[in-house]
Structure formats: structure tokens, C-alpha cells
Amino acid sequence: MSSSTTTTTNSLHDARRLFPRLVSNIARHSYRAVEIITLWFWLSHRFPESGLIRQILFMNDQDIESLAVEADLILNSLLLPNPAPTHDDNNDMPITAALLNMQTINTQYCINNCDSVSQGLSATLCGLRWMVFEDLLGQDQMAVAAAIVANENLNWMVLMDLFWANVYNNNPLLGYPLLRMIINDDDEDDNDDDLTSECTLLVTFMRGSLFTEEELREIFTRYGGVEKVVIQETPATSSSLYARIVFHSPMVLYMVLGNSNMVELLIGGKRMWARRFKSE
Structure with a gap:
């Protein structure tokens, strides 16, 4: 197996290890969990010497939650049409900066470089392959669905109709800037x-x-x-x-x-x- 293939396999495995910790352990929405993981991988690619993902994997849940809060700052800044200026030296992401061993990562950096950050995140999500999360997202949603069935005694097919109607009527991804930009072009055989x-x-x-x-x-x-x-x-x-x-x-x-x-x-x-x- 080539080194690039091994690296990719390890990345996908690490992403799948982080997902349940964000969703199950610290109660993050599954869509936001995908975005946060993608952000962390993007940062790890930009600063490979930091070993960011390996550091995160060994963090306890409380520290991961604090790190996820900092990730929210970046992801939410991508939604701002006219972000208010802040000082370039603001230290609103101290944990992330410390893990990367640098002080230039903050929300102002991401606001100033919004286009390149957005493009980088989209490319990273493609590299991680959206499909790697699909069954995990399904498990998360199906666990919720099973609980509803148990409590409401709903027929499974009726429940699925309600679930998908809710997805498409309420556009749940509209609150998730990265997933709105998702580029799902893994299948190069599409005509x-x-x-x-x-x-x-x-x-x-x-x-x-x-x-x-x-x-x-x-x-x-x-x-x-x-x-x-x-x-x-x-x-x-x-x-x-x-x-x-x-x-x-x-x-x-x-x-x-x-x-x-x-x-x-x-x-x-x-x-x-x-x-x-x-x-x-």
C-alpha cells in the first residue's frame, strides 16, 4: 500500500473516531460535527508539523468541547456578510493556537481570508469524502428515530416519511455554512x-x-x-x-x-x- 493511500486511510479512520465523540460525548449536532472535523483536518494540513489530529484524539471530552467552541467561531464567521472588524492580534482561539504552536489563528484571520478558508474547507471535505460520514449520520438520525418510535408508537415507514419531510421542508443545512458549500463530486464516472x-x-x-x-x-x-x-x-x-x-x-x-x-x-x-x- 502506498504512503499516500495509508495516509488517506488513516485520515478517514481518525475522522470516524472523532465523530461519535463530538455527537455522543459532547452532544454536538451531527452536521456541525462534520464541519468541525473538516476544519480540524484543514488546519492539520496547513500546519502538518503540529500533529493536530493526533493531539485531539488524545484529549479528554472537556478539552475537545472547548476546542469545538473555538471551531464554532470560525464556522460562524463564514456566515457573516459584513463582519465587524476586530484587532488582528485578538486571542479568541487560545487552545487552537497553542496546539498549532502559533498565535496568528483567530477569527479575524479567517474573516480576512474568508474566500481561501472556505475553498480550503470545501476541498478538505472532498478529500475526507462526504460518503465516509453518510452511514454515521444515518446511525445518528436513526437512533433518534428509534427513540421516537418507542415513545410515540409510530409505524417505521410513517416515521421515515416524517423525517425526510422535515429534512427537505426545514432545510437543516442552511445553518451550516460549510455543508452548504459541499462539493460531492467523488464519482468521476457521472455523465x-x-x-x-x-x-x-x-x-x-x-x-x-x-x-x-x-x-x-x-x-x-x-x-x-x-x-x-x-x-x-x-x-x-x-x-x-x-x-x-x-x-x-x-x-x-x-x-x-x-x-x-x-x-x-x-x-x-x-x-x-x-x-x-x-x-x-
Whole structure:
């Protein structure tokens, strides 16, 4: 086995060891646990000499909880549209800084470098493979579901209908900035038809409402990773009436549409309608 393969295997194993400690031991939401673990791995890649993950694995639950609180500061800062300036030398992440043996890691650093931090976290999540967490997330949710069944005497299929309706209606990932940016492209064998049917949004514009590619990309990047924007080509004398937004993950469609077939968006006084694109 190559050294790179061994390193990757160890990373996945370590991620799976950390997950139940965050969820079961210190009662973190499973989605936030994935984000926190991803952040720690990103920091460990940036500062490999620190041995950050190995240090965390040997910490007690109380110290891990304190470290997770510091991770929340970074993750929450990614949600701020206009973050308030703070001093560059603020020491709001002392435990993390000590583990990395450096003092430049703080929320202001992450705010100042928001784009690169976000991209780094997304890339790290891809490297860890979102699928490694899927069964763990399932176990966590199913444990809750089993408790509801026991207490409410609900039929299992009825419970699952309620569970998934809650997921898609309430968009639980909207409060988790990193998972909103998830890029789930591990399967390189997907063809364009699959991408079109699963990951593409069709938006139509009210006549006279002009949207540029840059505007559309900015609008929909708020929901998740945008791969490309394709606007209707028209003569110079006409305006485009529709565009296709291709996302990295079909999950993002649920961020936009929820459980609706079509949603209306009003952006800067300009109106558009969004629905799932269906290839002919």
C-alpha cells in the first residue's frame, strides 16, 4: 500500500473516531460535527508539523468541547456578510493556537481570508469524502428515530416519511455554512445527463429583468457550490429569458427549492422563478 493511500486511510479512520465523540460525548449536532472535523483536518494540513489530529484524539471530552467552541467561531464567521472588524492580534482561539504552536489563528484571520478558508474547507471535505460520514449520520438520525418510535408508537415507514419531510421542508443545512458549500463530486464516472437531471436549476426571468452571469453566480453560491451558469444566448437587441445553474451537488437543489416544485425569488427589485431543470 502506498504512503499516500495509508495516509488517506488513516485520515478517514481518525475522522470516524472523532465523530461519535463530538455527537455522543459532547452532544454536538451531527452536521456541525462534520464541519468541525473538516476544519480540524484543514488546519492539520496547513500546519502538518503540529500533529493536530493526533493531539485531539488524545484529549479528554472537556478539552475537545472547548476546542469545538473555538471551531464554532470560525464556522460562524463564514456566515457573516459584513463582519465587524476586530484587532488582528485578538486571542479568541487560545487552545487552537497553542496546539498549532502559533498565535496568528483567530477569527479575524479567517474573516480576512474568508474566500481561501472556505475553498480550503470545501476541498478538505472532498478529500475526507462526504460518503465516509453518510452511514454515521444515518446511525445518528436513526437512533433518534428509534427513540421516537418507542415513545410515540409510530409505524417505521410513517416515521421515515416524517423525517425526510422535515429534512427537505426545514432545510437543516442552511445553518451550516460549510455543508452548504459541499462539493460531492467523488464519482468521476457521472455523465452530463446525470449532472443535468440531478444538479441543474432552471431559472426564468420576468421580461426586462436583466441578470448577468456574475449576478446569478453570486446569488446561488449562497446556497452551495456552483459549477457553471449558462444564460440563454440572444441577439444584442433582446434580453435573455432563462438560465441554467449547474451545482456541484444535487443537495443544493433542496437548499433552493425545499419541497416546492417552483420558487419565486426577488433580487434587487428583479424577479425570477426557479425550478428543477428536466432534460428532454
